[in-house]
Amino acid sequence: MSPIAAHLDDVLSRITRATAAAGRTAGSVRLLAVSKTFGADAVRDAVAAGQRAFGENYVQEALDKITALSDATVGGEALEWHFIGPLQSNKTRPVAEHFDWVHSVDRLKIAERLSAQRPTHLPALQVCLQINISGEASKSGVTPDEAPAVARAIAALPNLTLRGLMAIPEPEDDPARQREPFRAVRELFDALRADGLALDTLSMGMSGDLEAAVAEGATMVRIGTAIFGARDYGSRA
Ligand SMILES: *Cc1c(COP(=O)(O)O)cnc(C)c1O
Numbered sequence: 001m002s003p004i005a006a007h008l009d010d011v012l013s014r015i016t017r018a019t020a021a022a023g024r025t026a027g028s029v030r031l032l033a034v035s036k037t038f039g040a041d042a043v044r045d046a047v048a049a050g051q052r053a054f055g056e057n058y059v060q061e062a063l064d065k066i067t068a069l070s071d072a073t074v075g076g077e078a079l080e081w082h083f084i085g086p087l088q089s090n091k092t093r094p095v096a097e098h099f100d101w102v103h104s105v106d107r108l109k110i111a112e113r114l115s116a117q118r119p120t121h122l123p124a125l126q127v128c129l130q131i132n133i134s135g136e137a138s139k140s141g142v143t144p145d146e147a148p149a150v151a152r153a154i155a156a157l158p159n160l161t162l163r164g165l166m167a168i169p170e171p172e173d174d175p176a177r178q179r180e181p182f183r184a185v186r187e188l189f190d191a192l193r194a195d196g197l198a199l200d201t202l203s204m205g206m207s208g209d210l211e212a213a214v215a216e217g218a219t220m221v222r223i224g225t226a227i228f229g230a231r232d233y234g235s236r237a
Contacts (some may be wrong), residue, residue: 002056007035018211027059029214030053032203034054034056035228036062038228038231038232040068042228046070055120055222066081070227080100083103084103100123101128101163103166106142124161127164130168134169144188153221163201164201164219166204169181172209178209182215185202185216186217203218206222207224210223210226
């Protein structure tokens with residue numbers, strides 16, 4: 001077994017344990033493997049171990065990998081590519097053309113561009129609205145107060161499907177305190193659903209806090225380091 005396959009096993013066990021501990025249905029949390037800064041070979045090791053969905057942050061690096069892995073399949077299906085990084089408006093076109101999901105929609109203008117640029121022969125682009133939960137001016141995402149109006153406007157765009165919310169809380173070591181921001185995002189998610197939006201995805205939880213995110217209702221966790229190892233940004237092409 002490759003080291004990446006062994007790490008994937010460990011992460012899937014963590015997800016299974018956290019899902020059971022929260023009294024949630026087995027299989028209700030999906031694993032997104034965050035492969036940013038790692039090459040196509042690392043992705044192939046994960047694919048060989050059965051992983052199908054991959055998260056990327058940098059457009060050009062991702063496009064190279066998507067091309068290199070266009071022949072790869074899991075269970076007869078092509079890989080699923082999720083854009084999760086900050087997205088500038090001048091980079092939306094290749095994302096609209098080559099990704100299946102975007103988790104990091106942080107303003108209406110980005111969503112409008114993605115919808116306008118999504119090729120109509122492809123299925124709708126699946127998107128999450130990023131929530132700025134720590135309330136810092138420097139962080140991306142809409143505030144919980146802005147979220148209902150922005151979510152409604154995105155849900156009305158033709159070539160996108162708004163699936164849910166995404167958040168990246170500040171790193172926090174204490175497991176009890178890790179849950180607070182996740183709980184706030186889940187409460188917002190519940191409120192939007194109660195208000196009639198058909199959302200099914202809460203994208204939250206990373207290598208250091210996936211248990212807290214699953215305890216608070218995450219349906220997709222985004223895991224990089226625990227699968228691929230520490231990232232070396234210096235060597236990024
Ligand atoms: C890099 C990244 C991750 C993965 O983080 P790890 O701590 O390595 O698991 C998850 N989400 C986003 C948005 C990221 O940029």
